Amino acid sequence: MRVIGRRTHICKQWFITVGVFLGVGSWLYMFLQFVAWDPANNQPCISFADSHAELEKFVHFDNLPTIHAITPTYRRPVQKAELTRLSQTYRQVRNFHWIVVEDSNRTTNLVTKLLRRSGISYTQLNVATPEQYKLPLNPKLSYIHPRGTFQRNLALEWLQQNVQSGGQKDVVYFADDDNTYDLQVFEEMRYTEKVSVWPVGLVGGQLVERPLVHDGRVTGWNAAYKPQRPFPIDMAGFAVNLDLFLQHPEARFRIKQDVGYQESVLLAQLVTLSDLEPRAENCTKVGLSSRKLS
Numbered sequence: 499m500r501v502i503g504r505r506t507h508i509c510k511q512w513f514i515t516v517g518v519f520l521g522v523g524s525w526l527y528m529f530l531q532f533v534a535w536d537p538a539n540n541q542p543c544i545s546f547a548d549s550h551a552e553l554e555k556f557v558h559f560d561n562l563p564t565i566h567a568i569t570p571t572y573r574r575p576v577q578k579a580e581l582t583r584l585s586q587t588y589r590q591v592r593n594f595h596w597i598v599v600e601d602s603n604r605t606t607n608l609v610t611k612l613l614r615r616s617g618i619s620y621t622q623l624n625v626a627t628p629e630q631y632k633l634p635l636n637p638k639l640s641y642i643h644p645r646g647t648f649q650r651n652l653a654l655e656w657l658q659q660n661v662q663s664g665g666q667k668d669v670v671y672f673a674d675d676d677n678t679y680d681l682q683v684f685e686e687m688r689y690t691e692k693v694s695v696w697p698v699g700l701v702g703g704q705l706v707e708r709p710l711v712h713d714g715r716v717t718g719w720n721a722a723y724k725p726q727r728p729f730p731i732d733m734a735g736f737a738v739n740l741d742l743f744l745q746h747p748e749a750r751f752r753i754k755q756d757v758g759y760q761e762s763v764l765l766a767q768l769v770t771l772s773d774l775e776p777r778a779e780n781c782t783k784v785g786l787s788s789r790k791l792s
Contacts, residue, residue, distance in 0.1 A: 562592060564669070565671055565687065568650055569598050569675050570645070571598060572645075584675060587679050596619065597656065597657075600622070601646070604624060625649060627648050650672060657743060667691070692739055693738050693768060694736065696777040696785065697784045697785075698731075698787065701735075702721055702722055702723035702730075703722050706784055707735070714776065716772075724758045731762075732788065736774075746768060
């Protein structure tokens with residue numbers, strides 16, 4: 499009886515040890531996958547959809563404009579979580595092309611694997627922000643230098659070189675990776691003639707920042723943060739018809755620009771206030787919000 503009891507005790511200890519080992523190993527594997535950075539992958543660009551024709555390999559609805567969503571991203575603890583959340587939203591949107599641009603010298607394993615699993619038509623690009631333009635570590639100074647400017651400009655260049663103007667009137671949208679959406683936003687932006695606009699929640703120190711509309715025309719802005727800007731609007735609050743970028747190939751975001759003026763600088767190269775197209779029931783409904791968590 500003592501021998502049997504001793505063997506039972508040893509077996510229990512063995513199973514506990516194996517269980518702990520497997521548990522720690524699983525968590526370690528998940529952690530490494532989360533922060534994975536593949537130094538062997540030194541390609542300047544890995545693109546799953548290298549041309550407009552490639553997009554046709556995915557489910558495509560004829561005569562429905564494609565939304566080209568540009569998402570700059572950079573390595574940080576919540577990167578995978580943010581991109582996963584976005585991918586679960588985007589895969590429900592018809593005729594959607596996701597352009598993800600990494601702020602790095604090479605594309606990373608983490609983002610590549612996530613995009614391949616997403617089931618979304620995508621293009622993966624990368625360009626590193628020069629050191630002199632990177633954000634300082636002090637959180638109080640976190641908005642002194644622009645973030646995502648080089649990445650958005652690279653995506654615009656890619657679109658101009660790879661996507662031709664067509665009867666579908668495709669749309670370009672700047673979809674930062676900290677946004678949360680109602681799917682209806684995408685259906686409203688899809689039929690943009692020039693530049694469409696709508697409210698955005700939780701930005702600029704307000705619950706809602708939005709265009710002011712009178713008789714179906716944008717006449718001003720409800721904005722607390724630098725309201726003197728020509729277009730006091732958040733990056734998430736507008737979409738541009740692709741033809742405008744093809745007609746104005748020089749239109750870009752600028753690096754040396756006052757904080758908060760990136761959107762205004764770009765839009766001023768494309769339209770005037772009277773050209774703006776209000777969406778979301780004359781900008782009275784909020785269909786997306788920003789999540790400045792990182």
